[in-house]
Amino acid sequence: MLSSVTRYIIVGFFFTATMASALEKPKYQVLYEDDRIEYRLYEPYIVAETYVELTRSYNNASISGFRRLLGYITGDNVFNQDIDMTAPVQMSTPMLGQEIAMTTPVQTQTLEEKLQIAFMLPSKFSLDNAPTPTDQRVSLRQIPSRLMAVIRYSGRWTERNRNRYETRLRESVEAAGIEILSNSESAAYNPPFTPPFMRRNEIMFEVGSYPRRDF
Template structure:
């Protein structure tokens, strides 16, 4: 049985990644504060509850793919740069991540069921050009970071520049054997800087 995914066109293939032009699509998302591995699990339960009927119209929706996870962007006030710049390791400190489910394509923002849970936000993901590296394996931070490093290096070598936070995409249910899982790491490409 095929699972719906966002629509995209592969515009160019590189040895370590491909460039995809994504059309706009809708997401249901939630922000959770936790470590990388646990954030996805906590958020999944919140979002699954929404699509399985915890909404005002009690509408059940089909599961789509992927489940996306990215670091939450700081939307705080911008302050003029000063010196020195200090860095301290966040030993044991949890991060904040935004996890999203792609909504089925038959909906618009106006027709999506209204969530009962205030932690669920509905929005449109705009069209964008993404560099995407596909890999298999376990859903671990180590596996993700290794592939993110390969992707960043390959993008630099291709003369492209990125914008925004990396996105971690998972396509399979948890019962899928680890060696058969489809995972992707994605970085948005700045359309103004192309070789």
Template sequence: MIRIIAAVLLLVFGGPTAMAADEPPHRILGRDGNIELRLYAPMILAEVEVTGSMRTAGNRGFRPLGNYIFGGNTARSGDGSNAIAMTTPVMQQRSQEIAMTTPVIQQATSDESWRVAFVMPPEWTMDTLPIPDDARVELVEQPERLVAAIRFSGGANEARFMAKTEELRDYLTAQGFEIVSTAMYARYDPPWVPTPFRRNEVMFEVARVG
């Protein structure tokens, strides 16, 4: 069904283009200005639940997940640990419903509770990923999904994310899309990248066209 939906949405957005090399596997089905439609392949997330403000929760979630991918884990063979490459973006989601994709994902499960996740590189599977040493870190499989994203540069503060959330929501509603997730807030660049050049996004999962 989702492949049929994606084909229909090509009529709105245009033809497919390639993804960036360090992002989770996906196809860009089309663009309309600063908005993209993407079909993400199935992926595995390393997730942790934290509390706090958007900024505080992001920092709290990053630490145990960073520790996991940098060697705070036990190989499935029981012999030592494994380092895992980190991909982009870091994502943060305020929701009581659904978590989404990509290297670091943050999802709220209540007003001040968030689900933060890193997307695992595609060469890893549930059978080969090392076991987290921190019991708070959970490995979760995500299915293929269709996502609309709006891109913006500069500082990734909460006010800007909220403004872009409403802009994307209004656009999707006007275009007849059905939104099936809460907003996902994505940061692509490390802190040392100058603020004006940082890439940020808001994303929604889309189920079908009305």
């Protein structure tokens, strides 16, 4: 007979896996894969995003950004509307000097030493009907269709792991002669209480092409 602790663990694992798989995610087509690395063509989607100064650690900045975006989807918008959570939480450090034109509200930022944190909005929303954020640090933007090289891994969301898999992905892409068009982006698909071995984490680059198999 299973102990109460064992039952709790089993139920918790099942709940975590079910909840993560039920969340809406960006749509993409896998064009090429080799072991853990995939080349994906993503469809356009809308994100709520914010930028946080990297004056402290990467993790502290990501937590600050996550809280702002959580506020937006739990009612900090002009309609006081709750918005369904999606996956993954996306993070990136834009290239130095890069300027991004925000669509809602309209503003332009020069992104140096900042961390971008973004949530995808459910696909029922467009820039025309998505609730406008009331926090001026949060904005909405459409991500265009992009070709991404992606490496997937499990484990803890640590800077050491991110650097390790970013290096592995970069080396693979460069060895294939593929042009990298962006800094790395990170994606976390699971809530923090998910056991590390069940987590889905990804590192990705926008790329100019993908490897072609010879048949």
